[in-house]
Amino acid sequence: MLAYITAVAIVFCIYALLTLSLNLHFGFTGLINFGHVGFFAIGAYAAALCxxxxxxxxxxxxxxxxxxxxxAWPLGLLALRLREDYLAIVTLAFSEIVRVVITAEEWLTNGVQGLPGIPRPFASLGIGGNAELAYLALVVTAVVLAILLIRHLVRSPFGRLIQAIRDDEVAVKALGKNPAGVKVRVFMIGAAIAGIAGALYAHYMNYIVPDQFLPLVTFYVWMAMILGGAGSISGSLVGAGVLIGILEGSRVVRDLLPNVMQVEMASLRLALVGLLLVLFVLYRPNGLMVKRDES
Incomplete structure (x- = not known):
């Protein structure tokens, strides 16, 4: 039981990192990013190959x-020229391009066969509780550092500027401020945090393939951010917790219903996530942590 709880906690921390970084993009700056899984994949493969x-x-x-x-640098530059809807399409295409490149460049990534045998930190502690708990401590540390970084950013003059850009970019320009460099930096910082999440994921799973980095991952992260509240650091953690609770809870239900096929349960899981999204948009549009300017 302890091993299962530890594994769930590790996955929660990885999704918390992804949600925090996406919240920096959208919740605090208003940059729509539908390709977040692309940065996740780049980080995973970079760490694994090293x-x-x-x-x-x-x-x-x-x-x-x-x-x-x-x-993220060229995407940040595109964010200066594209409206929100076009930026969403471009970022979604970016994540798919990353996955296609990973699949095609077999000489580097081993293609659809994936990369097995990725070493995990603290493996010298042996297989079992100690190694898992040590790895959990590592991912918790990464989440804490990400929270401190984002909290420092949003409470600084830089953070007040990005939130002003989110609320009214025209007014920011009228005050003589230039949002261009700010957007690029935010895109890069958020992508770096997502890359760290990918590295933690690769080392924890010990094996990665391109199909682990589908757009569905981005959808899950957006769901976590909406559930918790865009523009809220604590909301990122709460939203990631609710999301992991739904995903893991559906697996428990699957064990209790042996006649239900795995494919059917996966469809039911997506339907449940979609239903929750609709309900939250209707009744809690700001998410569980409703204080938008919370940091």
């Missing part, structure tokens, strides 16, 4: 954050 080639974990995590941020 570790499989004998590099230290620190190098892998640094590469994950740096490459994800670098990939």
């Amino acid at each position: 570790s499989l080639n004998g590099m230290p974990y620190v190098v892998g995590f640094t590469a994950a954050a740096a490459l994800a941020a670098l990939a």
Whole structure:
């Protein structure tokens, strides 16, 4: 039981990182990003390839954050020129391009066969509770650092500027401020956090394939952010917790209903998530943590 709870907690922390980074993009800055899973995938493969080639974990995590941020740079530039709906389409296309490239470049990523045998930190502690708890401590530390970083950003003059851009970009320009560089930096910072989440995911799973980075992951992260509340750091954590509760709860129900096929349960899970989304939009449009300016 402890092993299961630890595993769920680790997955929750990874989704919390993804939700926090997406909230920085949309909740605090108003940048619509439907391709968040692309940064997640870049981070996962960067860290995995570094570790499989004998590099230290620190190098892998640094590469994950740096490459994800670098990939976000041109998207940040596009955000300066595109309306919200077009930016959403471009970011969605970006995530699919990342997945197609990962699948096609077999010489580097092993294509659809994936990358097995990714080493996990603290493996020397042995298989079992100690290693899992140590890894949980690592992902919790990553979440805490991400929270502190985002809290510092949103409470600084930079944070007040990005929230002003979210609320009324025209007024910001009228005051003589230039939103261009700010949007690019926000895109890169959020992508770097998502890249770290990908690195943690790759090392925890020990095996990654392109099909683990479908647009469905982005949908789940958006769902978590909406449930918790856009523009709320605590909302990101609450939303990720509710999402993981739904996903894991449906697996428990599946065990209690042996006659229900796995495909049917997956469809039921998506229907439940969609129903919750509709209900929250109708009755709690600001999410569970309704204080939008909370940080």
